[in-house]
Amino acid sequence: MRRTSMMLAGAAGLAVAAFALAQDQSDEIAKYREMLAGDNPAELWEMKGEELWKAKAGPRQATLEACDLGKGPGVLKGAYAELPRYFKDTNKVMDLEQRLMYCRMTLQGLTEEQATAAHFGSTDKPSDIEPMVAYITAQSRGIKMNVPMNHPQEKRAYELGKQLFYYRGGSHDFACATCHSGDKMRIRMQDLPNLTKTKDAQAAYTTWPAYRVSQGEVRTMQHRLADCFRQQRFPEPMYGSEAITALTMFLARNANGGVYNGPALKR
């Protein structure tokens, strides 16, 4: 596994380099990408995720290989490009992380607490979820986003997500839209995508999850949104909540037609 150790060294280098990267400069990230010569440390998460996916676990000692992510049991290719979507068996619209939680509970017999443990990992408490999400999403690389909106519940989730996107509140009276519906907006040195525009929405959505250079971890969409709730001075949303799925539905559907290209590498 020469490649793995090389990439580990690369990841460690990046963590150190992240110090030097006090504030975002898009060209700095471009330089790191060049340095890595196309290697993204997220590949390590993908590899670990594949192992976890295929390993017997939980009270039922089952693997997750029979998990249905919307395209039939065990079908991973292209599944993420069509999520969130309506699932008949739960009668709910679910995003990837909710569905993964559901599969771990139903197939492996984990409790909800176990299936959501360390959903945002750290060095001393690594996540099983982030690697599995990296593995699953990677199977949609190169595939066009094609989030369905046929079922009434899919439409409902989209509308709810849209309302949440424009809902103002909190100490600063911010909405997602405050920071993400103008062109060429920046906070400090960070470019803010205009998520109401197809091109920006596609570029943003199709690159999550991402290996965050500043955090040395692969972060999922749930993490991205939890962090933006923080930026909005809202209380931290519940992991896997209906509100996050609705917002994800709004963002994902607006990215339809964009080619999925995650897990990516970000500041």
Ligand code: HEC
């Ligand atoms: C106070 C401003 C602010 C608010 C409010 C805010 N965000 Fe953000 N958002 C940011 C910043 C800053 C970044 C870039 C963060 C970084 O690079 O670390 C970002 C990044 C993102 C990204 C990733 C973009 C990419 O290209 O990778 C998404 C998606 C996103 N926000 C969605 C939302 C949603 C949905 C909401 C409402 C719940 C929201 N944001 C509220 C400031 C905000």
